[in-house]
Amino acid sequence: xxxxxxxxxxxxxICTIGAGPVGLFAVFEAGLLKMRCHLIxxxxxxxxxxxEIYPKKPIYDIPxxxxxxxxxxxxxxxxxxxxFHPTATLGERVEELDRLEDDSFRLQxxxxxxxxxxxxxxxxxxxxxxxxxxxxxxxxxxxxxxxxYIIKNPEKFRGKKLxxxxxxxxxxxxxxxxxxxxxxxxxxxxxxxxxxxxDSAEKVMSLADQKKINLQLNxxxxxxxxxxxxxxxxITDKAKNSVTVDTDYFIPLFGLSPKLGPIADWNLNLxxxxxxxxxxxxxxxxxxxxxxxxxxTYPGKLKLILCGFHEAALMSHxxxxxxxxxxxxxxxxxxxxxAPTM
Amino acid sequence: MADDLITIFVEEESGEKRAIExxxxxxxxxxxxxxxxxxxxxxxxxxxxxxxxxxxxxxxGDDSYKEATDPELDMLDTLPEVTDxxxxxxxxRLADDMDGMVVRILAKEECS
Ligand SMILES: Cc1cc2nc3c(=O)[nH]c(=O)nc-3n(C[C@H](O)[C@H](O)[C@H](O)COP(=O)(O)OP(=O)(O)OC[C@H]3O[C@@H](n4cnc5c(N)ncnc54)[C@H](O)[C@@H]3O)c2cc1C
Ligand code: FES
Numbered sequence: 001x002x003x004x005x006x007x008x009x010x011x012x013x014i015c016t017i018g019a020g021p022v023g024l025f026a027v028f029e030a031g032l033l034k035m036r037c038h039l040i041x042x043x044x045x046x047x048x049x050x051x052e053i054y055p056k057k058p059i060y061d062i063p064x065x066x067x068x069x070x071x072x073x074x075x076x077x078x079x080x081x082x083x084f085h086p087t088a089t090l091g092e093r094v095e096e097l098d099r100l101e102d103d104s105f106r107l108q109x110x111x112x113x114x115x116x117x118x119x120x121x122x123x124x125x126x127x128x129x130x131x132x133x134x135x136x137x138x139x140x141x142x143x144x145x146x147x148x149y150i151i152k153n154p155e156k157f158r159g160k161k162l163x164x165x166x167x168x169x170x171x172x173x174x175x176x177x178x179x180x181x182x183x184x185x186x187x188x189x190x191x192x193x194x195x196x197x198x199d200s201a202e203k204v205m206s207l208a209d210q211k212k213i214n215l216q217l218n219x220x221x222x223x224x225x226x227x228x229x230x231x232x233x234x235i236t237d238k239a240k241n242s243v244t245v246d247t248d249y250f251i252p253l254f255g256l257s258p259k260l261g262p263i264a265d266w267n268l269n270l271x272x273x274x275x276x277x278x279x280x281x282x283x284x285x286x287x288x289x290x291x292x293x294x295x296x297t298y299p300g301k302l303k304l305i306l307c308g309f310h311e312a313a314l315m316s317h318x319x320x321x322x323x324x325x326x327x328x329x330x331x332x333x334x335x336x337x338x339a340p341t342m
Numbered sequence: 343m344a345d346d347l348i349t350i351f352v353e354e355e356s357g358e359k360r361a362i363e364x365x366x367x368x369x370x371x372x373x374x375x376x377x378x379x380x381x382x383x384x385x386x387x388x389x390x391x392x393x394x395x396x397x398x399x400x401x402x403g404d405d406s407y408k409e410a411t412d413p414e415l416d417m418l419d420t421l422p423e424v425t426d427x428x429x430x431x432x433x434x435r436l437a438d439d440m441d442g443m444v445v446r447i448l449a450k451e452e453c454s
Binding site for chain 1: 384386387390392393394395415416419420421422423424
């Protein structure tokens with residue numbers, strides 16, 4: 001299964017930016033040609049839009065599947081690429097992309113992970129999923145110093161005081177989960193009820209009744225305080241009454257929305273937030289960098305999973321020449337070679 | 343046919359209102375209209391009330407349009423800032439009684 005590794009330095013043949021369906025299938029196509037892949041995604045889980053936006057919706061236009069739930073498709077892709085043992089860095093955003101003297105590449109994430117590779121495949125979809133941020137003064141100043149928008153490693157919060165904000169499923173689910181670990185959990189929600197999964201909402205309400213969590217309804221976090229590190233949140237209700245709650249972390253959970261992000265700074269030809277590619281092999285204007293899936297554009301482009309899969313196959317055959325130092329890939333049906341192995 | 347045309351106004355940050363003419367006989371949603379008029383509406387989910395990148399506020403218009411439907415409320419509940427007249431434009435099908443409506447686009451910050 002695709003699991004995030006802790007290594008801060010990775011060497012591989014192909015680095016795929018984005019672990020959405022198209023990035024995942026690129027690992028498969030590359031694997032058939034014995035190329036090694038490393039995946040990076042800003043989200044803590046694989047699956048891109050499918051897992052983040054519509055995991056429970058059925059998709060009807062995947063060839064061979066009259067219908068398949070988005071998350072099931074992701075699970076199947078994960079299983080399909082398992083024989084190729086891809087490595088992954090999840091929950092980190094690729095910030096820098098440099099070309100080295102020998103024409104290979106070095107990528108760096110926001111958390112300092114470096115990946116060295118011969119080919120870069122950008123399968124970045126609509127861009128990086130970035131957290132929606134509440135309008136609270138000085139929020140940015142405390143990011144990484146007590147403010148977290150994505151929970152990568154819940155253990156970090158063991159024994160701590162936490163203030164969570166939000167009213168959706170993720171706010172409810174994390175409140176339940178973290179109430180077991182943390183010393184104190186306060187959940188702040190703008191509304192008076194929760195519309196998320198009724199089961200989780202009920203459990204949150206009952207934890208509040210038992211005073212196991214502190215629930216602040218009809219309220220918002222209106223200010224944060226700290227001294228280098230965050231140490232308190234000011235919570236204000238609709239009647240403008242404020243309380244100050246001491247805390248180690250403030251975790252706003254207001255969902256994610258995709259932004260093109262750093263991809264715009266990599267000297268690639270862009271057209272309306274998409275990377276212009278050559279449809280012969282989905283290469284970009286920079287040799288060795290390919291773009292596949294929703295992130296690319298060309299005459300007639302359709303943003304469909306199906307099209308991204310096709311692009312991944314053509315990309316792999318072209319990338320093979322770079323990875324192998326000029327050799328031409330031999331084209332073989334998977335039925336000829338039998339079950340895929342690395 | 344003028345009968346099938348309405349005018350929707352988009353209030354810019356400056357307070358200025360820009361008029362958009364819209365047909366009501368094409369089953370278009372307000373999201374589709376805003377997108378076609380080059381407003382910064384990403385509509386990531388294609389109109390399924392799943393992404394909130396088409397979040398608008400109905401500033402002036404028939405009161406019935408200031409109330410969000412159930413699937414919208416589910417989505418709006420997850421956002422940091424909403425108003426009492428917040429709507430997801432993809433859930434508003436263009437209709438004759440929307441003539442003269444004034445909306446403000448609240449999803450702007452979603453666009454890079
Ligand atoms: C509600 C909805 C319904 C849909 N229904 C269908 C359908 O029925 N059929 C169909 O074919 N398609 C459908 N689509 C479209 C389909 O989901 C996309 O075409 C598909 O997700 C594209 O896959 P991708 O791998 O290119 O990108 P994505 O799925 O967007 O994945 C890209 C990943 O790249 C990551 N990323 C981007 N930049 C960086 C960076 N700098 N560093 C690290 N990570 C980065 C992002 O975090 C993201 O996880 C639907 C989409 C939505 C939202
Ligand atoms: S387009 Fe996604 S919620 Fe309206």
